[in-house]
Every structure is written in C-alpha cells, then in structure tokens.
Amino acid sequence: MALVKCPHCEQRFDREVVKNFVLYKNRYYHGDCYDRKMAEIKKEEKEKEEKKLKQANKKEKEKIDKVNLENFIKDLFGVPTLSYVMKAQIKRYVEKEGFTYSGIHGTLNYFFVLKGNSTKNAQGIGIVPYVYEDAKKYYTKKAAQEKANAGFDGQLSVEVKVAAPQVTATKMTKRRVLVLEEED
Ligand SMILES: [Zn+2]
Secondary structure, eight states: OOEEEOTTTOOEEETTTOOOEEEETTEEEEHHHHHHHHHHHHHHHHHHHHHHHHHHHHHHHHHHHHHHHHHHHHHHHTOSSOOHHHHHHHHHHHHTSOOOHHHHHHHHIIIIIISOOOSTTOOTTTTHHHHHHHHHHHHHHHHHHHHHHHHHHHHHHHHHGGGHHHHHHHHHHHHHHHHHHHHO
C-alpha cells in the first residue's frame, strides 16, 4: 500500500494500484486530474496575460485621449498651453468625478461647438460637470441612431441582391445550349 491524496480531486489512491498518476511538485495526481490541473493553469495564465494587455491598452488609450483633449482645449480657447486652472480642472474631473478624458472632450465639443456657446466668459472648462450628463445623453442617442441606420442600410443591401437569380438563369440556359451542341 502506498496511499497518496490527489491534490486536484482530493481522493486518496494507492499509487501501487493506480498506475496512471503524475508526480508534480512533490504531489501525486491522477493522470486525468493532472491534465485538468495543467489546463486550468494554462487558462489562468492566458487570462492574466489578456488582462495585462487590456490594462496596457487602456493606459495607452488614456494617454492618447488626454493629448487629444489638451489639443482640443488649446484650439477651442486659442491658447498655446493649458492654464494652471484648466490642468487642475481636468485632474479633478478625472480623479474625483470619475470622468474620462474622452468624456470631457465630448462634453466640451457638445457645449461649445455643437451648442455654439462662447468661451469668452468661460471659467476654464468649469462648465464640464454641469453638462457632462446632457452631453452623454446626446452622444448615446446619436450612437443608437447611427446603429439603427446601419441596420436599415443592411436591409437595403439585402433587397438589392434579389436581382441575382436572373443572372444565374441566363448562365444555365447558355450552358444547356452548349451541351446540346456538344451532343450534336
Ligand atoms: Zn485526482
């Protein structure tokens, strides 16, 4: 008798009777349990890698979004650099309010460009918290409309394809004629 406990299924087995076992890190696994354990480890590692990559991509996107926002503000206010107040506002909105750089960007675009408000008396970008939700609603609605339009366009292209069978019919007739000639 050489009883051991498989760490995967936690069942005891006699390794002198059960021949299909694997010794891994000083523990005895059933052969199948070892395969399952390895598959789990592999899956976990893959998920970890994917998560890491996702986070890296998110950070990279945030960096780009921040630069885009800063450039947009410079153009909007006609200034070569962001004022101390503007920088502090962005930092506060992102860190304390949970806004995103692209969200702030969209909000400023909504309020100053689309709504045509002047930047003349603006307190930096202090308007953002007051119209952020409105702007979000506007863009969400717009995105839904665009999605609906895309679906509608898809329907149209399906209808256009109805003409196709006629071409096939013509081809078939021609082929049949060709076969008849060959038989002659
Ligand atoms: Zn087992």
